[in-house]
Amino acid sequence: MSDYQTSPQHRVRQVARRAHYDRETVHAILDEGLVAHVGFMAAGGPVSLPMFYVRDGESVLVHGSRTSRFMKTLAAGAPLCLTVTLIDGLVLARSAFHHSMNFRSVMAHGSATPVPVEEKPRALDLFTERVEAGRSRVARAANAIELKATEILRLPLIEVAAKVRQGGPNDDAEDMDLPVWAGVVPVSQVPGVPVEWPAGKVEA
Amino acid sequence: MSDYQTSPQHRVRQVARRAHYDRETVHAILDEGLVAHVGFMAAGGPVSLPMFYVRDGESVLVHGSRTSRFMKTLAAGAPLCLTVTLIDGLVLARSAFHHSMNFRSVMAHGSATPVPVEEKPRALDLFTERVEAGRSRVARAANAIELKATEILRLPLIEVAAKVRQGGPNDDAEDMDLPVWAGVVPVSQVPGVPVEWPAGKVEA
Structure with missing residues (x-):
């Protein structure tokens, strides 16, 4: 399935069988990840910037301080590459060469483009909901000063590619009988027990 | 402490109190992460490429297929930004604005620069050891063809900055009495139970 009409220059070339261009795969990865790494050219050279993000239909939103040099560069329309990577496992092969990682990216x-001011409250709610479902109805909403201080940027999902590796090691036929354990050590990102924070006690 | 003499253009500006330039902090983050996102300019624009990596003293190694367009660009000395981000928790504040994330990056x-061929076996062992300690003595070592097919690149740790956020939400004084739960939901990346892979059964 190929919902996204990704242009040739942005399609996966390396191990192309792992590529996916359908909405279901792309959305599932974006909805599970918490941090995107945004690549772009800044004044001092290329940057790969970790950013909290949220998917909003067929676009991805990122946000930050309006005074940040990087946000200014991105808000001005700098070409960017937004990447989300989920690690699913370490792949242990019989040969060193075929060691690998299971991932979805x-x-x-x-x-x-900057989200217009009238759309900012809804967009901020999406971020708050991503932290915890229902949270935007509980937390004190952003006031005018906070809304103004926050830049929210929207990247439309047009030139998109997912890449997925899963399963075991691709050992060569002649290595199959080596007396070496081969398989997958699953890796996952899990939430722990919430820790309440007393009033007045801020960032460590 | 400031072991790295990072130049002004690559020092942390946004929330600079979270910046660290000492070896201990930088090494600990690099040694815990599994994936780096490497930002650079490719022919089709900026790229943020997820890559397995390993620290080797005061440098970071990445590897990939020698025929990959991205590896060729990086091997030719393209300026790059290598970022490793560990997510430690979701920070739930009393106000939407102060929601945040605990992280180390x-x-x-x-x-x-490409690792010379005579140093490749040792470098590949570092990658294998990163997957599982002791593994390089167990798995079949790379042969001449595999060594040739693999490009290994070394980035010296010179222009380096770590950024760390930990602790609770930075709520405003006037929000402290709001009847809203505030605190941190820890997040961690954990290994699961290893799954053995039968001989002959390759990548799903």
């Missing part, structure tokens, strides 16, 4: 290319 | 700028 999405790479989206394009330019972001 | 390292950003290293520079250019990588």
Whole structure:
């Protein structure tokens, strides 16, 4: 299935059988990840910037301080590459060469545009909901000063590719009888027990 | 402490109190992460590429297929930004604005150089050891063809900055009495139960 009409230059070339261009795969990865790494050219050279993000239909939103040099660069429409990577496992092969990693990733290319001020409250709610479902109805909503201080950028999902590796090691036929354990050590990102924070006690 | 003499353009500006430039902090983050996102300019624009990596003293090694377009660009000395991000928790504040994330990240700028062929076996062992300690003595070592097919790149740790956020939400004084649960939901990446893979059964 190929919902996204990703142009040739942004399609997966390396191990192309792992590529996916359907909405279901792309959305599932974006909805599970918490941090995107946004690549772009800054004044001092290329940057790969970790950013909290949230998917909003067929776009991805990122946010940050309006005064940040990087946010200014991105808000001005700098070409960017937004990548989300989920690690699912370490793949232990019989040969060193075939050791690998199971992963699911999405790479989206394009330019972001600032979310207009009238759409900011809804967009901020999406971020708050991503932290905890229902949370936007509980936490004190952003006031005018906070809304103004926050830049929210929207990247449309147009030039998109997912890449997925799963399963075991691709050992060579002649290595299959080596007396070496081969398999997968699953890796996952899990939440722990919530820790309440007393009033007045801020960032450590 | 400031072991790394990171130049002004690559020092942390946004929330600079979270910046660290000492070896201990930088090494600990690099030694815990599994994937780096490498930002650089490719022919089709900026790329943020997820890559398995390993620290080797005061440098970071990445590897990939020698025929990959991205590896060729990086091997040619393209300026790059290598970022490793560990997520430690979701920070739930009383106000939407102060929701945040606890994280530890390292950003290293520079250019990588190919590891010479005579150093490749040792370098590959470091990758295998990163998957599982002791593994390089067990798995079949790379042969001449595999060594040739693998490009290994070394990025020296010179222009380096770590950024760390920990602790609870930075709520405003006037929000402290709001009847809203505030605290941290820890997040961690954990290994699961290893799954043995039968001979002959390759990548799903």
